[in-house]
Amino acid sequence: MKLLIVEDEIGMQQSIQAYFTKSGYLCEIAGTQKSAEEKIQLYHYDCVILDITLPDGNGLRILEHLKKKNAKTGVIILSAKNSLDDKVAGLTMGADDYLSKPFHFTELNARVTSIVRRLHFQGNNQIQIGNICFELDAQKVFIGDKELILKKKEYELLLFFISNTDRIISKSSLAEHIWGDNSDRTDSFDFLYSQIKNLRKRLNENASDYNIQAIYGLGYKFIKE
């Protein structure tokens, strides 16, 4: 899988690159609009992580360029502006997703994974991990043949874990994924702990190959047991 990271902040560039390299992606970096356009012209990427504010222009220009080339490339827009205009403009121009800075890598990872999955496995909208099977369109989860009935938030939580298999997921990134901007309450953390506890129990009961493991002080990990 090839990933192009268009980001002008060097610190950010390096972090994204390090994170996704670990996930097994081949990452390339472009710090300006010009170099990004050159790279897009020359190579094919599965997904482009696109920062909108660039020193020599707007990331949306690159998106335009990319769409002209008509490549089968997923685009996820990053913006520090948290602006609805950018979001709407980006999505109407054909971006697949939008994430406002600052974000959690686990969140970005889940979104990139989802975009890549959509582009490569058309029609068959399923995720299979061990004996767990996600039917994304129907929003159903099966362990083996048996359906696991989950509440809405539990489903979201499990999907997030599965999109970040083998990675450490911090509590705050979980809270933000589930509650978005409303994650600023202790309630939402308490709720999360109980959901995770419940989820672990259910997965255990149904003899799932994978389960959630708590990593002391750091968060959780979804790993093969």
Place this chain on the structure above:
Amino acid sequence: MKLLNLTSRYFLQLIFAMLLLWCAVFYFSIQSTIYNEIDEYLTFREQEIIQKIKKDKALLNTSTADDRDFYIQEITQKIYDKERIKNPKGFFQDFNKYIPYEGEEEPFRRKQSVLKDREQYYQITTLTNMMNSEDILYTILLDVLVFSLLFFALVMVLNRFILNRLWKPFYHTIGNIKRYRLDKEVQLSYNSSSITEFKELNESIEELIKNNLTAYQNQKHFIENASHEMQTPVGIIHSKIELLIEEPNINKAQAVLIEEISEQIHRLSRLNKTLLLLSKIENNQFPDSSVIQAITVIKKCCDYFKDLLEFKNLSLQWQQQEEMTLTMNEGLAEVLFSNLLKNAIHHNIESGHINISITKKEISISNTGKPLTFDSSLLFERFQKKSDDPQSNGLGLAIVKKICVLYQFDISYSFFNDQHTITIIC
């Protein structure tokens, strides 16, 4: 009191006093002229009669007739002497006399003087009717009064008219200032006035507003820029921590430290995001409004919090569900109601209730909970964080308030029967 009325009032009082004074002066002046004339006449007539008496002594005895304009009485020497010393030129007196054909008393004036004729002493009285002169006096006085009043009225009307015209630019300016809101960019129109004072006033106000606006905008932009600029380093720290947690060989003590850093940076970034949102609402950067159903948005929010409600064992009840349409930015509507609902969930008690009621004009969300430990007027203020929740940033209700202000909704809070109620009147 309006300046115009005040000026009119002063004018009125002044002119009225002057009018009274003028009438009085006029009255006495005319009266004295008339008296002079009459007295002159009486003196002349007296001399005429004395001349006649000198020619015709018989007159001395026929002079008591009632229809005459004079009569003569004999007096003693003693009275004669006394009168001569007291009034050497005779004396004048007003009196009323009954006139049979008029059927009423009429004013008369007489002159009495004493006369000596061959050792005989007489008192001669000449009189004349004052009816005409009185009439003239009153007519003139009335005319003066009427004309003065008319003149007075005219002056008042003109004064009002002129003042109105003159002060018009001033009232326009006042209207401008009244309509002016620092946080709303309204272009003010200034009437160009030819009056120097008003011109100066307008210029000063314009200058003042310009300066204020610049200061205000600078401040607003500073908050916005500061939040923006902070996003990048916060984002980078965030990303580095996420890389750090995946490093192998982290011991427990390090993990605890990392967790603490991670939590705080998460909090900082959320705070920053919220401040940015607040400043964006203030800057009205959510221009596109659409017509939305309040009930749809609120139900969506309820659905979003459904699991959390269940987790906290709270019951949610709808009391009234009328159709209500709002014209506002959809994203902000969601922010508004999710913040209210979040608040109602968070500040609730174990197994408490949340009641939602929507009528055509009013949305109210109430929840069971402990009474506030601070003044309720501070409820919607920024950073009035009184709860002991470390995760709360104390901006939720400030955002709610800002959104309400932006769309001119009326928001209020009340506490009754252990129920906190927030009501929005649209």
